[in-house]
Ligand SMILES: Nc1ncnc2c1ncn2[C@@H]1O[C@H](COP(=O)(O)OP(=O)(O)OP(=O)(O)O)[C@@H](O)[C@H]1O
């Protein structure tokens with residue numbers, strides 16, 4: 332099970348990515364969560380403290396590691412034939428929710444293009460995690476459309492596109508959907524998040540219907556999510572939170588759809 336979570340900034344990607352990762356762990360799957368956002372905070376959602384989250388050096392910013400993998404001794408010439416399984420062992424962090432976390436840092440152009448050393452390491456690592464290893468992977472993508480349909484993100488089993496009832500977030504969802512579809516991705520699902528009432532449900536549903544998006548689920552707005560975030564606690568520990576329960580149900584749906 333390899334799933335990527337995308338959408339406009341602030342729509343709830345990290346909450347949903349974290350919730351899915353925890354859900355996979357609870358269903359007995361060894362799970363790696365990948366924070367591919369340039370402002371990484373998935374660690375907090377997976378139950379790490381702010382101090383622990385701050386201490387994690389993103390792979391792309393770990394100069395020593397990147398250098399040790401790619402250096403040939405000649406300036407401007409990179410070694411592109413290196414191992415990455417050791418990076419997973421050494422740099423993934425165990426979180427209180429049982430999910431292993433790896434923080435990638437900024438991923439410029441996950442497809443072809445920039446061949447600079449940090450990107451070469453990240454691309455190889457993503458490929459290894461998404462294509463070669465068989466544990467479950469949840470990829471929390473950077474906001475927007477930049478990374479969709481290119482490189483490794485394209486190879487996931489399912490792409491979740493998160494939006495709320497705001498038309499701007501739905502427009503971005505459509506853009507992501509269309510790009511992913513053009514790239515040949517098959518399992519694309521819209522998730523309506525922070526839904527407060529039937530009017531918002533209808534707005535999301537009718538946008539999906541008009542634009543050929545498949546709606547997978549509505550995640551309700553829940554004040555307890557905001558309160559937990561305010562206190563620096565993960566909302567995911569509290570199963571009484573309606574939003575958390577719904578995200579857990581999405582795990583079940585995804586496992587069935589990609590079986
Ligand atoms: N279902 C929900 N109910 C209430 N609040 C929510 C819900 N989902 C997300 N939030 C709140 O919305 C804010 C943004 O959520 P989150 O960080 O998951 O979004 P994001 O898409 O990952 O943002 P970014 O683009 O900045 O990475 C957070 O304060 C979170 O607590």
Ligand SMILES: [Mg+2]
Pocket residue numbers: 344345346368372471
């Ligand atoms: Mg986020």
